[in-house]
Amino acid sequence: MNSNFSCKTCASADQKLETFISNLSVDTSHHRMEGQSVKCGFGLQGICCRLCSNGPCRITPDGLKGVCGATADTMVARNFLRAVSAGSGCYIHIVENTALMLKKTALSKGVLKGKVALAKLAEIFEIDETDEYICAEKIADLVLADLYKPDYVKMELVEKMAYKPRFDRWKELGILPGGAKSEVFAGVVKTSTNLNSDPVDMYLNCLKLGISTGLYGLTLTNLLNDVMLGEPSIRLAPVGLRVIDTDYINIMITGHQHAMFAYLQDRLIQDDVIEKAKAVGAKGFKLVGCTCVGQDLQLRGEHYKEVFNGHAGNNFTSEAILATGAIDAVLSEFNCTLPGIEPICDEFKIKQICLDEVSKKANAEMKPFVFEEKETQSNEIIDAVIEAYQARRGAVALNMNADHGNDDTLTGVSEGSLKSFLGGTWKPLIDLIVKGEIKGIAGVVGCSSLTAGGHDVLTVNLVKELIAKDILVLSAGCSSGGLENVGLMSPSAASLAGPKLRAVCESLGIPPVLNFGPCLAIGRLELVATELAEAIGVDLPQLPLVLSAPQWLEEQALADGAFGLALGLPLHLGLPPFVTGSPVAVQVFTQDMLSLTGGQLIIDDNAKSAAETLDAIIEKKRQELNI
Amino acid sequence: MKRIIIDREKCDGCLNCNIACISAHEEGSNFYTVNLQSPDAETRNFIKFDAQQGYLPIFCRHCDEPECVLSCMSGALEKDQLTGHVQYDETKCAACYMCVMNCSYGVLKPDKQTRTKLIKCDFCDDKPDGPSCVKSCPKKAIEVKEVSR
CATH class of the missing domain: 3.30.70.20 (Alpha-Beta Plaits)
Structure with a gap:
């Protein structure tokens, strides 16, 4: 087929998806890669500055400084800190909304499904309160109070949340964050025209933003959501394009804010709503997961068996999901909602509704979520989706792919569910690591991109290399979406692991790659790492644990990465984060970070050699621990 | 015989051809790693800017x-x-x-x-996929064409 487009689509680690996309008659990101294959060398190295009208200035052999005198080191650091600030802002927006939602839920005595998470937060925050609503409100208030502090007032929950040796080191380095929103503001000001020119100061600032992003944007968003939406529990679930059931009215959800769907997802399975669906010829409503909010729903899927049909794919699968023709509406509330879905929605008559003003799509209806109006808003959304269903079903051709994905992806893994699975203690896992049955742990996290070999290519290849070396992989983010669709999160993937890890997985009936869900759950990996370190009695950099964001995509990923480095963990990236034009940046990230936090950046787009490097780091850390 | 043919109307002055040239002559480097600040960094092609005529790509003919x-x-x-x-x-x-x-x-x-x-310019030693500068031009302002002499 491929009648409308002569250009080649890019490769995908997911062969079935690659074939499906290459045969589509609509333009997707996978088609557009070829036209964008020539990249700007100055942009790749981070040595282009657009901060004033004398520019854009670029560092060339004939122009070693910008007009203002900025060196490559200054330009790179400013560009990088700007990106980290923006990325942090995105996550802080999410945790702010989530905390506000928890507060309003508590005040209105709404549903709080996660009693364990509530108790855990109360313990961490040292709240002694028996009334769960008052307790939840206090938790939300403490989070919000910290987020809204000025940058010169340190956030109070950092010390309660952080592992003590880490907190002490951050304090020594002077990188304890002030109010998280103000820190984003400070990062933006600092990097404006002719302000800060000190690269090292700006990289330390990145670490500070990493801490506020990680502890609040990541870790707390998960835990606050758990209180409202229920804790994850381990189960097997279907994934891929196969989860779309044409008998139902299908709503694809994209974004990062699960709490915005809390009321709607329960409403969709109430009798009167199902009757409405039946009246137009459908069996009812189903939510189809896409991007991280889909991962969040999958993670908590045990609580949403009826309304949630499964996770179909990651950000760069979204266009394909819509092109099946079986999606009737897209509800989006944040990134990663690609602009590329807009013309597809037009062509396939798919209703688009945006729930958060920060992510208004050009041709979508804007319906900012208002907690107090959630009942009315949900009913309006349901009616609009039914209208779209009636207008489009029968008029739009279906192009299903029932073979794509699998039915046995192990999901629902979290710091809590994994510990319960191990019998309520980390000892069994620690014992396996000590004995060498599991050599170490790699958190393979972050986004999906179409670079570094193609869609999820480096991620999947790296993970295969790591598990073959008996390294257990934990994944969170769009990386999980790719890894689950190719079967690496199914128990049968144990056969791809090295002999020792394989034996462990087979005896427990688990895959060698554990699915923690959305990118937000990088915060859950940090909790696992911290609890392991605590149990062993070491600091995080001493653990045989590495991080990799092989196909990091966006600014948020850079803020996540800054958190990883602040935690003192080795962090691998497939492609450099636009910093290689600065010798100082390269020195700081790949060498000096070891003495600052214990962290280290490793850049390698080759799966085999990257896995060897990470394996060598794990081996070295094992030796240092005498195991 | 192959020559680099210039379509100056298409040139945006992005200097990607400069980076490609320097990288092609710095062994083992790529667009991420090429050291543009090295004293050895020399480009064999140039983009001049003229207020009347716009960008002028100057390449060995x-x-x-x-x-x-x-x-x-x-x-x-x-x-x-x-x-x-x-x-x-x-x-x-x-x-x-x-x-x-x-x-x-x-x-x-x-x-x-x-x-x-x-x-x-050494025409990148006649590599089968052509000179690096041509591959790096996002506007196709420079292209390799077959000429009679």
Whole structure:
């Protein structure tokens, strides 16, 4: 087929998806890669500055400084800190909304499904309160109070949340964050025209933003959501394009804010709503997961068996999901909602509704979520989706792919569910690591991109290399979406692991790659790492644990990465984060970070050699621990 | 015979061709790692800006009657009859720079560091996928075309 487009689509680690996309008659990101294959060398190295009208200035052999005198080191650091600030802002927006939602839920005595998470937060925050609503409100208030502090007032929950040796080191380095929103503001000001020119100061600032992003944007968003939406529990679930059931009215959800769907997802399975669906010829409503909010729903899927049909794919699968023709509406509330879905929605008559003003799509209806109006808003959304269903079903051709994905992806893994699975203690896992049955742990996290070999290519290849070396992989983010669709999160993937890890997985009936869900759950990996370190009695950099964001995509990923480095963990990236034009940046990230936090950046787009490097780091850390 | 043909109307002055050229001559480097701040970083093509005419990409034309070759007394510059490309042999070069003075397009220059050798387009040694600068141009302002001479 491929009648409308002569250009080649890019490769995908997911062969079935690659074939499906290459045969589509609509333009997707996978088609557009070829036209964008020539990249700007100055942009790749981070040595282009657009901060004033004398520019854009670029560092060339004939122009070693910008007009203002900025060196490559200054330009790179400013560009990088700007990106980290923006990325942090995105996550802080999410945790702010989530905390506000928890507060309003508590005040209105709404549903709080996660009693364990509530108790855990109360313990961490040292709240002694028996009334769960008052307790939840206090938790939300403490989070919000910290987020809204000025940058010169340190956030109070950092010390309660952080592992003590880490907190002490951050304090020594002077990188304890002030109010998280103000820190984003400070990062933006600092990097404006002719302000800060000190690269090292700006990289330390990145670490500070990493801490506020990680502890609040990541870790707390998960835990606050758990209180409202229920804790994850381990189960097997279907994934891929196969989860779309044409008998139902299908709503694809994209974004990062699960709490915005809390009321709607329960409403969709109430009798009167199902009757409405039946009246137009459908069996009812189903939510189809896409991007991280889909991962969040999958993670908590045990609580949403009826309304949630499964996770179909990651950000760069979204266009394909819509092109099946079986999606009737897209509800989006944040990134990663690609602009590329807009013309597809037009062509396939798919209703688009945006729930958060920060992510208004050009041709979508804007319906900012208002907690107090959630009942009315949900009913309006349901009616609009039914209208779209009636207008489009029968008029739009279906192009299903029932073979794509699998039915046995192990999901629902979290710091809590994994510990319960191990019998309520980390000892069994620690014992396996000590004995060498599991050599170490790699958190393979972050986004999906179409670079570094193609869609999820480096991620999947790296993970295969790591598990073959008996390294257990934990994944969170769009990386999980790719890894689950190719079967690496199914128990049968144990056969791809090295002999020792394989034996462990087979005896427990688990895959060698554990699915923690959305990118937000990088915060859950940090909790696992911290609890392991605590149990062993070491600091995080001493653990045989590495991080990799092989196909990091966006600014948020850079803020996540800054958190990883602040935690003192080795962090691998497939492609450099636009910093290689600065010798100082390269020195700081790949060498000096070891003495600052214990962290280290490793850049390698080759799966085999990257896995060897990470394996060598794990081996070295094992030796240092005498195991 | 292959030549780099310029369509100046398409040039945006992005200088990607410069980076590609420097990278092609820095062994083992790529667009991420090429050291643009190194004293050795030399580009064999140039983009000049003219207020009236806009960007002017200046590339070696491997001329049919190359002034550089005609003025070279040591035999360091020769026109390859098969490929049509003007080749430079550093070992024969006396660094007299008559070529620099005689080049009609001002594309030749001595190296910055030692001023003992000529910096000149080598057509990326006729690599099968073509010269690096052409591959790196996002606007297709430079293209390799087959010419009769």
